[in-house]
Amino acid sequence: MTTSTTSRPIVEGVFTDTAAGPRLIGTRCRACGTPHFPRSPVCRTPACNSADVEDVHLGPHGVLWSFTIQHYKPPAPMRFDDPFVPYGIGLVDLPEGLRVLTMMSAPDPAALKIGMPMELVIEPLYHDDHGNAVTTWKFRAAPAQVKRG
Amino acid sequence: MRDVAIVGVGMHPWGKFDDKPLTLMCREAVGAALSDAGVAWNEIEAISAGSSRFSGGFGWGLNGNEIAMDIGLTGVPVYNLSAGCATGGSALSVGHMLVASGQADTVLVVAGEKMPRGFLPTSGSEGDATDLQYLQWACAGMTGPAFWAMLTHRRMVDYGTTEQQLARVAVKAHKNAAHNPNARYRQEFTLEDVLNSAVVSYPLRLYEVCPVSDGAAAVVLCSAEEARKRTTKPVWIAASVVATGQPGDGIPRGVSALTTDGRAHHSEVTAAVRKAFATAGVAPSDVDLVELQDNTVYYELAFPEEWGLCEPGQAEWLLERGETEPTGKMPINPSGGFLCFGEATTAMGVFEVCELAWQLRGEAGARQVPDAKVALGQTIGLGANGTAVILKR
Numbered sequence: 001m002t003t004s005t006t007s008r009p010i011v012e013g014v015f016t017d018t019a020a021g022p023r024l025i026g027t028r029c030r031a032c033g034t035p036h037f038p039r040s041p042v043c044r045t046p047a048c049n050s051a052d053v054e055d056v057h058l059g060p061h062g063v064l065w066s067f068t069i070q071h072y073k074p075p076a077p078m079r080f081d082d083p084f085v086p087y088g089i090g091l092v093d094l095p096e097g098l099r100v101l102t103m104m105s106a107p108d109p110a111a112l113k114i115g116m117p118m119e120l121v122i123e124p125l126y127h128d129d130h131g132n133a134v135t136t137w138k139f140r141a142a143p144a145q146v147k148r149g
Numbered sequence: 150m151r152d153v154a155i156v157g158v159g160m161h162p163w164g165k166f167d168d169k170p171l172t173l174m175c176r177e178a179v180g181a182a183l184s185d186a187g188v189a190w191n192e193i194e195a196i197s198a199g200s201s202r203f204s205g206g207f208g209w210g211l212n213g214n215e216i217a218m219d220i221g222l223t224g225v226p227v228y229n230l231s232a233g234c235a236t237g238g239s240a241l242s243v244g245h246m247l248v249a250s251g252q253a254d255t256v257l258v259v260a261g262e263k264m265p266r267g268f269l270p271t272s273g274s275e276g277d278a279t280d281l282q283y284l285q286w287a288c289a290g291m292t293g294p295a296f297w298a299m300l301t302h303r304r305m306v307d308y309g310t311t312e313q314q315l316a317r318v319a320v321k322a323h324k325n326a327a328h329n330p331n332a333r334y335r336q337e338f339t340l341e342d343v344l345n346s347a348v349v350s351y352p353l354r355l356y357e358v359c360p361v362s363d364g365a366a367a368v369v370l371c372s373a374e375e376a377r378k379r380t381t382k383p384v385w386i387a388a389s390v391v392a393t394g395q396p397g398d399g400i401p402r403g404v405s406a407l408t409t410d411g412r413a414h415h416s417e418v419t420a421a422v423r424k425a426f427a428t429a430g431v432a433p434s435d436v437d438l439v440e441l442q443d444n445t446v447y448y449e450l451a452f453p454e455e456w457g458l459c460e461p462g463q464a465e466w467l468l469e470r471g472e473t474e475p476t477g478k479m480p481i482n483p484s485g486g487f488l489c490f491g492e493a494t495t496a497m498g499v500f501e502v503c504e505l506a507w508q509l510r511g512e513a514g515a516r517q518v519p520d521a522k523v524a525l526g527q528t529i530g531l532g533a534n535g536t537a538v539i540l541k542r
């Protein structure tokens with residue numbers, strides 16, 4: 001078992017850990033309200049195309065639109081820890097109006113069900129040659145509604 | 150604009166040809182098309198070619214130039230088109246424009262490719278937050294089969310599609326390919342064979358996802374006047390259309406899409422097909438057969454609905470009644486499709502036109518669609534590229 005010494009995001013400016021918990025970083029068009037993820041310097045709604053956009057945090061709640069289980073290790077340059085463990089990959093609808101592509105948090109992708117509530121987490125994708133965790137955004141089944149109050 | 154006819158088609162068989170150079174495969178496909186057309190190499194006035202990222206073209210995607218140099222330079226203009234898996238359809242569209250606009254009377258459209266084995270790798274640049282390919286693949290763990298599997302899984306919830314119905318599409322494809330000498334996989338499968346193949350990306354199994362192959366295909370286009378001199382069996386291009394996507398598709402081309410309740414997810418293709426119908430003056434009900442891009446069995450169910458060939462949710466019903474077989478009401482992929490050929494990505498649009506031309510000429514043998522008069526071909530490629538072609542005899 002690898003002991004992670006430090007942790008770093010696989011990419012900067014796409015997701016972040018805030019005091020309120022993990023969030024995705026996107027933009028919202030000030031002219032028409034359309035959200036984008038990742039950040040976009042312009043609004044990509046054809047009738048708008050405004051450059052007046054602001055950064056917004058997206059998440060952490062959503063609903064699972066669809067998912068699959070990736071049974072085979074994808075090719076390089078995609079990186080995974082050995083031994084490879086099949087993982088879930090899905091599309092989660094956020095109340096902000098975006099359907100987001102995401103890996104599913106381990107450990108039991110078989111427990112996933114389309115339509116279930118999900119929540120954002122930031123977790124290791126793999127460990128680099130020095131044992132440092134390289135993190136990405138993932139979603140997992142949300143705890144029961146009653147606990148969230 | 151002038152009428153444009155297909156006067157010759159030629160195909161190199163699909164498969165894995167490790168010891169055969171791509172130039173030789175393309176030369177054979179071009180030779181077959183020229184011979185079929187009764188056109189000499191030095192009568193070709195322009196070349197519209199598929200540009201490959203994976204093979205040939207001197208590593209610059211100059212596949213048309215490489216073919217011209219291999220057969221012998223004649224000084225004609227060469228156009229190299231790149232549109233992912235929609236490349237062949239894109240090359241056909243440019244070839245069509247060259248003839249229709251009067252810039253050339255006789256044009257060669259050609260594409261050939263040798264694919265690397267296994268799942269296609271990403272091209273993303275590491276750590277670049279604006280590179281959607283990098284975010285999709287390296288950060289979110291996406292693969293081609295995973296993309297198709299999520300669409301398929303959602304369809305199972307929306308329409309009640311079963312794993313048996315998905316498998317049945319593959320069974321039908323292999324039944325057709327058994328009669329096609331150019332197909333890579335010609336053995337027939339039972340439903341159990343397909344259901345027992347390994348799960349690649351739930352709910353999709355190995356025999357329900359197209360493999361990657363080597364292949365090449367070519368067609369010769371002529372003006373109407375030239376065509377009448379060359380052949381008694383011209384096949385007419387009633388429309389050849391290229392389109393790109395628009396916001397509103399429910400499945401992201403990057404890592405997000407605007408949330409939609411809609412069930413149509415391929416606007417690049419729908420736009421191309423609908424414009425092709427309008428241009429050709431053809432209604433969906435007029436179409437006698439379709440060659441569509443079945444990267445996976447899902448598309449044979451979803452695409453006909455997105456194009457108005459049948460009602461949403463009706464595709465499984467038609468499949469189970471044999472209506473998508475060559476003798477049915479809505480024949481799909483009598484060639485055996487990509488499931489049995491495997492994809493040589495850039496050549497697929499030209500491959501489809503070869504099959505449709507053989508069908509319209511009544512030369513498709515045991516996989517012939519009886520009395521086929523109007524045919525539709527379609528491709529979809531990376532970058533939200535879509536193409537559609539309507540052929541008539």
Ligand SMILES: [Zn+2]
Nearest residue numbers: 029032043048
């Ligand atoms: Zn806007």
